[in-house]
Amino acid sequence: MFETExxxxxxxxPKHWQRYTLDQRLLRFSIYFFxxxxxxxxxxxxxxxxxxxxDAPEQMADLFNRMWPVDWSYYPQSVNSALIETIHxxxxxxxxxxxxxxxxxxxxxxxxxxxRFLNLIARLILVSSRSVNSLVWALLFIAIFGPGALAGTLAxxxxxxxxxxxxxxxxIEEAHAGSIEALTAAGASKSAQLNYGYWPQIKPxxxxxxxxxxxxxxxxxxxxxxxxxxxxxxxxxxxxxLFQWDRVAVILVAIFAIVIVTEVIITQVRNRLL
Amino acid sequence: MSAxxxxxxxxxxxxxxxxxxxxxxxxxxxxxxxxIIGPSGTGKSTLLRCINRLVEPSSGRVLLKNGESSIDxxxxxxxxxxxxxxxxxxxxxxxxxxxxxxxxxxxxTGRLGYTPAWKAWFRLFEASDIDRAYDLLExxxxxxxxxxxxxxxxxxxxxxxxxxxxxxxxxxxxxxDEPTSSLDPKTSVEIMELMTELARAEQIPVVINMHDxxxxxxxxxxxxxxxxxxxxxxxxGDQLTSDHLKSIYGGETWLT
Amino acid sequence: xxxxxxxxxxxxxKPFSQSLKVKVGFFVLLIYVVYASLQLDxxxxxxxxxxxxxxxFFDRMFPPNFERSRILIKGMVESLQIAVLASLLxxxxxxxxxxxxxxxxxxxxxxxxxxxxxxxCRALHPVIVAILFVKAVGFxxxxxxLAxxxxxxxxxxxxxxxxIExxxxxxxxxVRATGASFANIIIFSVLxxxxxxFVGFATYQxxxxxxxxxxxxxxxxxxxxxxxxxxxxxxxxxxxAAILITIIAVIMIGEMFAGFIRSVFLDNIGLSDLWRKQAKxxxxxxxxxxx
Numbered sequence: 128m129f130e131t132e133x134x135x136x137x138x139x140x141p142k143h144w145q146r147y148t149l150d151q152r153l154l155r156f157s158i159y160f161f162x163x164x165x166x167x168x169x170x171x172x173x174x175x176x177x178x179x180x181x182d183a184p185e186q187m188a189d190l191f192n193r194m195w196p197v198d199w200s201y202y203p204q205s206v207n208s209a210l211i212e213t214i215h216x217x218x219x220x221x222x223x224x225x226x227x228x229x230x231x232x233x234x235x236x237x238x239x240x241x242x243r244f245l246n247l248i249a250r251l252i253l254v255s256s257r258s259v260n261s262l263v264w265a266l267l268f269i270a271i272f273g274p275g276a277l278a279g280t281l282a283x284x285x286x287x288x289x290x291x292x293x294x295x296x297x298x299i300e301e302a303h304a305g306s307i308e309a310l311t312a313a314g315a316s317k318s319a320q321l322n323y324g325y326w327p328q329i330k331p332x333x334x335x336x337x338x339x340x341x342x343x344x345x346x347x348x349x350x351x352x353x354x355x356x357x358x359x360x361x362x363x364x365x366x367x368x369l370f371q372w373d374r375v376a377v378i379l380v381a382i383f384a385i386v387i388v389t390e391v392i393i394t395q396v397r398n399r400l401l
Numbered sequence: 402m403s404a405x406x407x408x409x410x411x412x413x414x415x416x417x418x419x420x421x422x423x424x425x426x427x428x429x430x431x432x433x434x435x436x437i438i439g440p441s442g443t444g445k446s447t448l449l450r451c452i453n454r455l456v457e458p459s460s461g462r463v464l465l466k467n468g469e470s471s472i473d474x475x476x477x478x479x480x481x482x483x484x485x486x487x488x489x490x491x492x493x494x495x496x497x498x499x500x501x502x503x504x505x506x507x508x509x510t511g512r513l514g515y516t517p518a519w520k521a522w523f524r525l526f527e528a529s530d531i532d533r534a535y536d537l538l539e540x541x542x543x544x545x546x547x548x549x550x551x552x553x554x555x556x557x558x559x560x561x562x563x564x565x566x567x568x569x570x571x572x573x574x575x576x577x578d579e580p581t582s583s584l585d586p587k588t589s590v591e592i593m594e595l596m597t598e599l600a601r602a603e604q605i606p607v608v609i610n611m612h613d614x615x616x617x618x619x620x621x622x623x624x625x626x627x628x629x630x631x632x633x634x635x636x637x638g639d640q641l642t643s644d645h646l647k648s649i650y651g652g653e654t655w656l657t
Numbered sequence: 658x659x660x661x662x663x664x665x666x667x668x669x670x671k672p673f674s675q676s677l678k679v680k681v682g683f684f685v686l687l688i689y690v691v692y693a694s695l696q697l698d699x700x701x702x703x704x705x706x707x708x709x710x711x712x713x714f715f716d717r718m719f720p721p722n723f724e725r726s727r728i729l730i731k732g733m734v735e736s737l738q739i740a741v742l743a744s745l746l747x748x749x750x751x752x753x754x755x756x757x758x759x760x761x762x763x764x765x766x767x768x769x770x771x772x773x774x775x776x777x778c779r780a781l782h783p784v785i786v787a788i789l790f791v792k793a794v795g796f797x798x799x800x801x802x803l804a805x806x807x808x809x810x811x812x813x814x815x816x817x818x819x820x821i822e823x824x825x826x827x828x829x830x831x832v833r834a835t836g837a838s839f840a841n842i843i844i845f846s847v848l849x850x851x852x853x854x855f856v857g858f859a860t861y862q863x864x865x866x867x868x869x870x871x872x873x874x875x876x877x878x879x880x881x882x883x884x885x886x887x888x889x890x891x892x893x894x895x896x897x898a899a900i901l902i903t904i905i906a907v908i909m910i911g912e913m914f915a916g917f918i919r920s921v922f923l924d925n926i927g928l929s930d931l932w933r934k935q936a937k938x939x940x941x942x943x944x945x946x947x948x
Contacts, residue, residue, distance in 0.1 A: 144505060144531045144547075146524045150927025158921055166745055169738035174879070175799045183803075187793040215693040222690060258908040259901060260872040262784065262882075266889050271714050272707035276697040350784040353876065354886075357697070367788065383780050453834055486836035497831035501849040510845050514836030521841050563831075570835055 193372035197380065205362050206381050213358035214385070216276055217348040220283025221341045228288040232295030238307075239299050239325070249292070257289030261347045265356035276357030283344050283351070290343075294336045298329040334400060338393050345389045349382045404467040404488070404573035405430040406452070406606070411461035411475070413447055421447050423630040424461070429574075434597050434607045436621035438614055440650050444630045445610040449578050451475070452608075453489045454482060465489070467573055487514035490567030492596070494579040496559040500552035504543065504562050507551050508534040511569025530569070537565040541595060557588035564596055568603065575600050577609040581616065589613070593620045614646065714894065721902055722895035732874070732881030733903055739801040739870040739880050740911075744863045746802065747809020751775075754810065755817030762821065772818065779811030787873040798879035805866045805873070812862050820854040821847070856922045860915035867911045871904050 147155065234240050235249035259267075264285050268278035307324040315323070352360020359378060366374040406429040413422040421444045429435055437445050450456035452463055454474055463474040465488065472485050490511075498507045512530045513521060520526070538544050541561040551559065560580060567575055577596060581589035593609075597620055600607045611617050617624055618638035626634030626641075626649040634645050723729070757763055758771035787804035794800050824847055832846040874882020881900060888896045920926050 144526075144534075146503075146506070147925065148927055150929050151921075151925055152927075154921050154926065154928050154931075158918060165741050169741045172734075173738050173742065173798050173802075174735070175797065175802075176795070179795045179797070179799055183794040183799075186795075190789065190793050212697065215697055219690065219693045219697070222686065254909060254912075255905055258868065258905040260868060262872050262875055263885065263901070263904075266875075266886070270889065270894070271711045272703065273710075277699055277703060277707070280697065280699075346782045350782045353784065353788075363785075367792075379781070379785070382782075382785070386780055455830060455834060483836040483838060486834060488836075489834070491831070491834045493827070493831060495827060497827045499828045499832070499846050499849050500825075501853055502845070506845075510832050510837070511835050513832065513838075513841040513845060516841065518838060518840035518844060521844050566831075566835075 190372070194376035194379075196373060197376040198371075198373035199377055202377055202381065206359065206378055209352075209359040209362045210381055210385060212276060213348045213352075213360075214345065216279045216283060216351070216356075216358050217341065217344040220280045220348070221287060221337065221344050223280070223284040224287035224291055224340070225337065227284065228291035229295055231288065232292035233299065233321075235292065235296040236299035238302075238304070239321075249296070253289045253292045253296070255289070256285060256287075257293070259286070261286040261351065262354055265351045265354050269355055274355035274357075279348060279351045279356030279358055282356055283348055286347070287340050287344060290340050291336065295329070295333060298332045298336075299325055302328045335397070338396060342389055342393055346386060349385070404465055404605070406574055406608075407462075407464040407466065408448075408452070409462040409464065411448070411451060411458055411463060413444070413451055413456065413458045420459075421630055422451070422458070425630075425632060427625070427632065429606050429608060432601055432604045432606055433622040434600070434609060434620050435623045435625060436617035437608065437610050437625045437627060438612065438617050438649065439627035441612070443627050445627055446578055448627070449491075449576050449608065449610055452574075452576060453486050453491060455491075465573065483514060487570055488573045490570045490572035490575045492560070492563045492567050492575070492577040492580045494582050496556070496563045496583075498551040498554075498559055498562055498566075501550065503548050503550055504538070504554070505534060505547045507562055508537065508566050508569050511566040514570065533569060533571075534565075537568055540599060541565050556584050557591065560584065560588075560592050561595065564592070564599065568599060571603075573605055575605055575607045577607065579610050579612065581611065581613065589616060614641070717892075717894040718898040720895065721898035722893070723899045725896060726899075728884055729881070729900060729903060732884040732900075733907060735798055736870040736874070736880035736882070737867070737907070739798050739805060739873070739878075740863065740866040743802045743805030743809060743866050743870070744859070746806045747813055747862065747866075748859055750806070751810050751813035751817060755814045756821065758814065758818035759821035761824075771814075775811055775814035775818070777811075778807045779815065783808040783869045784873060784876060787878040788876045791877045796877040796879075801870060801873045801878035801880055804878055805869055808869065809862050809866060812865070813858060816858045817851075817855065820851045824850040853923050856919055860918050864908070864911055864915050867908055871908075 231249050231252055234245050235253060237246055240246060240249075261282050264282035265278055268281045268285075272278050272281070302325050306328070307320055310320050310324045348358050348360075350360050352358040352362065353364050355361065355364075359382060363375065363378045363382075366372075366378060406427075408425055408427040411422055411425040412420055414420045425448060437448070439445050447456055451458040452474060454477075458475050461475060465472050465474055465485065467488070472481075474482075474485055474489075477485050499510065502510075506524070509524075509526050509530060512526060515530075516526060535544070535547070538547055541564060543558060543561055543565075546554065546558065551562065554562065563580075575596070580596070581592050584592060593616060596607060596609070609617075609621070618641065621638060624634065624636060624638055624641055625632055626645060628649045628651075633648055634641065754771050754775060757767045758775060760768050763771075783804055786807050787800055790800035790803045794803065828850065829842060829846040832842050837845065870880050870882075871885075872882050874880040874884070875886045877883065881904065885897065885900050885904075888894075888900060
């Protein structure tokens with residue numbers, strides 16, 4: 128009897144194979160449809176003046192022409208100090224951000240903070256920090272503290288909270304429960320668990336993300352000055368408003384150079400520390 | 402279905418002057434398992450990969466005779482090489498499944514040699530291929546995992562899929578490169594049993610690289626010992642004495 | 658934690674003590690903070706008066722003023738359109754360039770220029786690129802789209818190249834062994850390995866473009882950034898609050914949509930899964946969300 132059951136089961140095996148079930152295909156199709164619809168809608172309604180589009184290559188060539196030759200002499204008088212200021216804004220902002228972000232990150236980690244409400248609040252703070260652009264943060268802080276590097280530094284700090292806090296929270300959530308369990312069983316307090324249980328595990332990931340955020344912050348700091356928050360952005364803004372394109376060129380080169388130097392430093396630090 | 406494999410004076414060096422295979426001569430025919438044993442680095446893997454040209458031999462011939470026709474696998478190129486490869490199925494040590502694809506899709510990759518690209522893109526495989534896939538899935542005992550992603554499977558399950566994939570090609574010869582080295586002892590035996598059984602059903606010879614001598618003695622009708630790129634033993638399991646093992650592997654303390 | 662030194666005397670090490678390097682490191686950091694703060698002219702009095710301003714400021718922000726919602730919506734829609742088109746254009750251009758940059762498949766005369774181009778696109782901040790485009794093609798959405806396309810190429814191009822360079826050759830080897838044609842090998846062993854990561858960073862870049870598109874308007878490249886900037890300049894802080902809330906909401910929805918796309922294409926969920934409560938977190942959403 129067992130054999131006949133097996134053979135009748137064999138006959139009911141599907142002879143037709145499809146990669147996705149109807150269920151899945153419907154969903155995939157609706158996403159494709161939605162994406163295409165979004166593209167078509169955007170193309171039709173976007174406000175682009177065709178003459179500008181056609182003119183574009185010529186205009187860009189003209190722009191580059193005005194940038195050449197690059198005014199290297201401008202560098203020592205203004206650009207250098209502004210560049211240093213930018214670096215300070217980025218670095219200080221990152222450091223401040225660590226102190227603000229880590230507690231929030233800890234609050235958002237479900238294994239470290241069991242309280243769901245606190246988790247939610249923390250996550251909300253982190254999302255808001257990320258969604259508001261550093262330029263917009265700069266505008267906010269300029270409205271409060273006036274133009275200058277203070278606004279810029281705080282803008283960088285507050286923008287970075289989301290990044291550092293979220294990734295720290297995730298790193299904590301992904302830590303091995305085993306060693307934490309052992310510490311709790313031995314009667315360790317929360318701070319002891321943090322110091323001896325979580326920190327050793329997340330240390331490489333944490334340092335890595337701090338370096339990454341510092342890298343991004345250097346780039347961001349360079350543009351904050353465009354709205355008046357200090358750093359080389361302000362020099363850039365002035366030069367552009369005065370149509371001094373050769374000076375604009377040297378500033379752009381300086382920004383480019385600092386970005387590359389930062390990347391090199393980070394690679395070196397990574398190789399040595401991690 | 403069954404074919405004859407004739408390897409003649411096969412040599413291979415990765416770097417000039419350092420030969421990995423030194424003039425191998427080997428004939429394999431008829432159903433049954435031939436096990437190749439030997440220490441790591443002695444060229445077992447290279448030998449197997451020279452057969453289906455995943456690795457280019459430096460000199461020599463690899464003749465695959467099927468009835469009247471005979472192809473020199475070491476010489477063919479392009480389309481002819483691909484057609485020849487269809488006839489040789491291979492099972493890998495690390496299973497080498499395409500992890501993001503499902504079990505069924507991995508099985509059907511065995512038929513890619515027979516499927517044009519546009520059909521492969523839209524997954525329009527022949528009904529007979531799909532039937533064979535389900536059939537093989539049942540034979541390896543994984544019918545309920547047909548639409549599971551390959552990376553969700555355990556090691557033993559993946560290797561079963563690997564075996565089924567190789568057999569999907571309806572090959573004349575089955576090669577296996579250390580198929581059980583990544584598996585635990587119990588699963589290793591299951592996999593060996595599965596391979597030998599299925600190959601016998603298809604009436605094709607199987608050539609397996611392995612380093613577990615006991616496993617080789619248990620399943621292989623013929624054992625080939627390699628050392629330093631040459632064959633130093635060719636016979637039946639019973640004939641394999643400690644002296645032979647010493648000349649193959651060197652060292653004494655591991656021998657009982 | 659006890660060792661013998663050369664003369665045989667017992668040395669005790671304090672368990673868990675910070676190494677000297679770390680202590681020095683912290684000290685250096687502290688010195689730097691003080692130094693930089695002075696350089697940047699952070700004085701306590703400035704800070705305190707700032708906090709005073711802050712309370713007035715927040716007072717004026719609440720309640721948020723949604724009266725001028727027509728302009729708000731128009732600006733937001735334009736930002737969305739910029740993000741969509743920039744992502745589309747960015748993806749289309751990045752795929753061939755990214756492929757060219759893959760050193761495991763391409764010769765160096767092809768990979769080197771491709772990689773340099775991609776690196777160049779990444780070097781400059783999108784806002785700076787936006788300004789340059791505004792000067793070149795005029796104010797408006799076009800400058801924004803072009804600027805964000807450049808940013809997308811810098812990101813997607815780099816990650817696509819990395820994805821191709823990281824594919825497991827073993828999976829490719831196995832498919833080769835079955836006698837498959839070159840096209841079939843690409844379809845069945847290269848693309849499946851690359852597709853998952855591609856969906857990941859394409860959706861990430863869309864989110865990133867959405868964020869940046871709300872900002873390039875500040876320099877005149879279209880979208881809600883312009884509206885926001887003028888609201889700041891006119892001290893309409895309650896309108897500013899309304900705009901910020903809208904931006905945050907749209908970005909959150911954008912992130913959810915991106916996560917959704919990732920689940921559909923990476924975890925292969927179907928319509929019925931949407932109704933069912935998911936017991937475990939799907940692969941796609943872990944760690945791959947935009948930051």
